[in-house]
Amino acid sequence: METLEYFLPQVWFAILALFLFLYVMLDGFDLGVGILSLTSSDEERRGLLMTSLSNIWDANETWLVLMGGGLFGAFPLAYGTILNALYIPIITMVFGFIFRAVAFEFRELATRKFFWNIAFGAGSFVAALSQGFALGSVLKGIQVDESGHFIGSTWDWFSWQSVLVALTLIQGYVLIGSTYLVWKTEGELQETHYKTAKIAAWTTLIGAILITITTPIFYVSARSRLFQQPLVYVFAIIPLLGVWLIWQLLQSLNRKEERAPFGWTILLFVLTFIGLALVVFPYIIPTKITIYEAAADPSSLVIMIIFIGFLIPVMLFYNLYQYVVFRGKVTGGSYGE
Amino acid sequence: MELLSNTVALSRMQFALTAIFHMLWPVLTTGMGIYLVIVEGLWLKTRNADYYYHARFWSKFYVLNFGIGVATGIPMEFQFGTNWAPFSEAVGNFFGSVIGFEASWAFMLEAAFLGIMLFGWERVNPIVHLLSTILVAVGANLSTLWILTANSWMQTPAGGEMVDGKFIVHDYFQAILNPFMVNSVLHMFFATLETSLFVIGGISAWYILKNRQSAFFSKSLKIVLAAAIAVAPLQIYIGHLSGEQVYHYQPSKLAAMEAQWQTTPAGQPADWSLIALPNDKAERNDWEITVPNALGYILEFKKNLSEPVRGLSEWKPEDRPHLVGLIYYAFRTMIAIGFFFAGLMLLSTVQWLRGKLSPENISQQRWLMLGWIFAAPLGYIAVESGWIVRCVGRQPWTLYNQIRTVDAASHLPASNVLVSLISFATVYTMLFIAALYFGSRIIRRGPNLELPLPELEITKPAVDTKPGRFVPDERPVEAEQ
Numbered sequence: 001m002e003t004l005e006y007f008l009p010q011v012w013f014a015i016l017a018l019f020l021f022l023y024v025m026l027d028g029f030d031l032g033v034g035i036l037s038l039t040s041s042d043e044e045r046r047g048l049l050m051t052s053l054s055n056i057w058d059a060n061e062t063w064l065v066l067m068g069g070g071l072f073g074a075f076p077l078a079y080g081t082i083l084n085a086l087y088i089p090i091i092t093m094v095f096g097f098i099f100r101a102v103a104f105e106f107r108e109l110a111t112r113k114f115f116w117n118i119a120f121g122a123g124s125f126v127a128a129l130s131q132g133f134a135l136g137s138v139l140k141g142i143q144v145d146e147s148g149h150f151i152g153s154t155w156d157w158f159s160w161q162s163v164l165v166a167l168t169l170i171q172g173y174v175l176i177g178s179t180y181l182v183w184k185t186e187g188e189l190q191e192t193h194y195k196t197a198k199i200a201a202w203t204t205l206i207g208a209i210l211i212t213i214t215t216p217i218f219y220v221s222a223r224s225r226l227f228q229q230p231l232v233y234v235f236a237i238i239p240l241l242g243v244w245l246i247w248q249l250l251q252s253l254n255r256k257e258e259r260a261p262f263g264w265t266i267l268l269f270v271l272t273f274i275g276l277a278l279v280v281f282p283y284i285i286p287t288k289i290t291i292y293e294a295a296a297d298p299s300s301l302v303i304m305i306i307f308i309g310f311l312i313p314v315m316l317f318y319n320l321y322q323y324v325v326f327r328g329k330v331t332g333g334s335y336g337e
Numbered sequence: 338m339e340l341l342s343n344t345v346a347l348s349r350m351q352f353a354l355t356a357i358f359h360m361l362w363p364v365l366t367t368g369m370g371i372y373l374v375i376v377e378g379l380w381l382k383t384r385n386a387d388y389y390y391h392a393r394f395w396s397k398f399y400v401l402n403f404g405i406g407v408a409t410g411i412p413m414e415f416q417f418g419t420n421w422a423p424f425s426e427a428v429g430n431f432f433g434s435v436i437g438f439e440a441s442w443a444f445m446l447e448a449a450f451l452g453i454m455l456f457g458w459e460r461v462n463p464i465v466h467l468l469s470t471i472l473v474a475v476g477a478n479l480s481t482l483w484i485l486t487a488n489s490w491m492q493t494p495a496g497g498e499m500v501d502g503k504f505i506v507h508d509y510f511q512a513i514l515n516p517f518m519v520n521s522v523l524h525m526f527f528a529t530l531e532t533s534l535f536v537i538g539g540i541s542a543w544y545i546l547k548n549r550q551s552a553f554f555s556k557s558l559k560i561v562l563a564a565a566i567a568v569a570p571l572q573i574y575i576g577h578l579s580g581e582q583v584y585h586y587q588p589s590k591l592a593a594m595e596a597q598w599q600t601t602p603a604g605q606p607a608d609w610s611l612i613a614l615p616n617d618k619a620e621r622n623d624w625e626i627t628v629p630n631a632l633g634y635i636l637e638f639k640k641n642l643s644e645p646v647r648g649l650s651e652w653k654p655e656d657r658p659h660l661v662g663l664i665y666y667a668f669r670t671m672i673a674i675g676f677f678f679a680g681l682m683l684l685s686t687v688q689w690l691r692g693k694l695s696p697e698n699i700s701q702q703r704w705l706m707l708g709w710i711f712a713a714p715l716g717y718i719a720v721e722s723g724w725i726v727r728c729v730g731r732q733p734w735t736l737y738n739q740i741r742t743v744d745a746a747s748h749l750p751a752s753n754v755l756v757s758l759i760s761f762a763t764v765y766t767m768l769f770i771a772a773l774y775f776g777s778r779i780i781r782r783g784p785n786l787e788l789p790l791p792e793l794e795i796t797k798p799a800v801d802t803k804p805g806r807f808v809p810d811e812r813p814v815e816a817e818q
Contacts, residue, residue: 076429
């Protein structure tokens with residue numbers, strides 16, 4: 001029983017990390033394309049951008065719903081406390097999602113598309129921005145009492161650190177969105193996104209460097225963790241690997257490769273994620289509440305493994321199948337009859 | 338105003354508002370998914386192009402509703418954490434898991450196969466396409482299953498107990514199969530199906546009345562009617578069973594539904610109030626028309642009750658539902674619509690049997706078609722009314738008899754909730770208007786009967802080559818080119 005109480009929360013931490021990673025990667029390019037649509041020069045290009053997402057945006061967003069449901073069931077205390085603390089960013093994100101989701105359908109049906117173009121682009125931007133603030137403020141620390149309930153104030157999530165994380169996350173999304181478009185489009189549109197990918201690679205790098213430098217300086221709690229004996233080498237390797245990956249990415253963009261840039265970007269996301277997980281684990285509300293304290297009853301965690309865990313390979317399979325069905329370059333600016 | 342600084346009241350209003358709006362969209366997609374499976378199946382079976390065009394035409398409504406359904410559904414999930422954090426923490430063990438099941442079993446399935454269903458006509462073979470449509474429908478209906486399981490459990494929490502303010506589950510299957518679960522799932526399943534059927538029927542009737550492609554739309558109307566023959570009476574029966582359950586498990590809700598203020602003891606007949614003016618403060622009905630002895634027949638099919646019908650005055654005011662008038666009339670509205678649907682179905686069936694619904698005659702059925710058009714929005718009203726009875730009637734409890742709504746709400750500055758509430762109200766109103774506008778545009782444009790048919794050679798030749806069915810070309814030789 002003792003081992004179960006350690007083992008099960010760890011399993012669920014790993015499962016939720018997987019869901020979150022899949023979300024950030026998949027809806028990341030999705031939101032990135034949305035943000036990039038704000039720069040589209042004409043309706044035809046914007047149509048192509050939206051067509052490249054039409055069949056997948058919803059499944060991509062579902063990973064977040066799944067992450068939310070999983071967190072609610074596996075770590076109810078964390079679910080309540082984090083969402084309570086992040087009231088404004090979460091509600092703002094939800095409004096971003098609302099506008100961009102309905103834009104897909106309404107833009108297609110509308111004769112005057114301007115409003116829905118803005119709804120799509122700005123909705124994507126607002127959703128990404130709110131996620132950045134949420135991530136930034138969770139990393140910075142949420143104020144809780146001894147039983148783990150939120151006791152901070154409404155605007156705690158807003159700080160220069162969370163602004164930095166938010167801006168970097170947006171750059172990351174624009175980067176993965178650009179490399180996705182490089183993969184899925186051709187001609188002039190592809191040329192444009194080779195450029196945006198390059199710019200985003202540089203801005204992401206700058207953001208990442210700033211975060212890497214400021215974290216040990218300004219986050220007292222993270223400092224002890226980062227300089228812990230064996231882990232310190234891992235934390236030293238991660239930024240170096242990151243720089244190497246960005247260099248590889250820039251090289252492949254210069255060589256006008258079509259799929260490799262997307263691949264390098266994904267690896268970059270994987271690396272960042274491993275770094276984040278190592279900084280956070282075993283906390284679910286960093287440095288306040290561990291996964292063991294926030295975990296649901298072991299019996300719940302087991303039931304959830306039975307009901308959700310075994311579906312993960314199935315979900316991965318049919319999501320992948322979707323991408324196979326719609327493989328190839330995007331053509332035509334209409335995404336529905 | 339006091340209300341504007343009351344976080345609990347504002348959070349309740351926000352949840353009610355978002356739930357009432359959200360409900361409108363999945364109600365249609367869940368039922369329509371099954372309809373799309375039927376028409377696509379007919380298309381593959383008969384190779385009649387009309388069914389293909391039906392599948393394409395109605396899926397436009399599907400995707401319009403689906404997009405808004407997703408957009409308005411995500412706030413529902415997050416609100417449990419943002420506005421109801423103490424509740425989330427207390428019931429996460431069970432309720433949170435079920436929300437997770439919904440996402441993984443239902444939502445992901447529907448989302449992933451929707452792409453193939455909408456855009457995959459030319460990319461996958463017809464059997465895979467049909468399978469995708471089936472999986473979309475299965476996904477949507479599994480959502481009903483899990484969400485209704487979660488909500489039923491809030492009505493009749495089973496399978497465990499509260500320990501130190503947290504619900505500990507002893508038996509998951511008992512919790513999932515809580516007393517309300519089976520009938521609630523069925524009642525909602527039939528509600529989505531019935532709503533969709535009458536929406537499809539109403540739109541079809543509009544085209545028939547306008548004499549636009551009447552033959553084409555008489556097909557959809559007949560499919561709808563054939564399904565309604567089974568669904569409409571069954572729904573009334575399931576509804577009755579649900580009412581009986583409320584009588585046994587939630588007596589204070591039943592008292593509010595029937596505006597019964599005084600207890601009728603067991604062994605006595607009870608009057609049923611048909612129309613009344615309930616007065617919360619005076620704890621009586623200011624005015625009412627009653628049917629003598631009828632409540633006993635409604636609840637137990639006999640004159641004298643074997644269990645008492647407890648009146649609202651039996652509970653202290655803080656322990657019973659408020660807004661009795663709202664619950665009472667919402668309940669009656671739902672029932673009236675259920676019977677109207679059954680009546681319309683019966684009348685249409687009679688006309689069908691008399692041959693009045695044939696493509697040549699159907700346009701003359703003016704009143705019947707008007708009846709169907711009138712019925713189109715009623716399903717929504719019935720569903721919303723039913724949910725008002727279910728959730729307003731559950732008050733003052735969030736988890737029935739375990740967690741009070743006041744203890745379930747997050748401590749938030751009222752101003753935050755007020756701003757989000759106003760934003761939701763504004764944005765959702767806008768979405769509602771936009772959806773009506775774009776929906777009516779789809780209707781005005783009508784089906785596109787010029788769409789090329791998908792390649793069918795993949796499974797079998799489009800032209801039936803079986804011998805003995807050759808029809809000689811009787812046109813003059815010049816026309817044969």
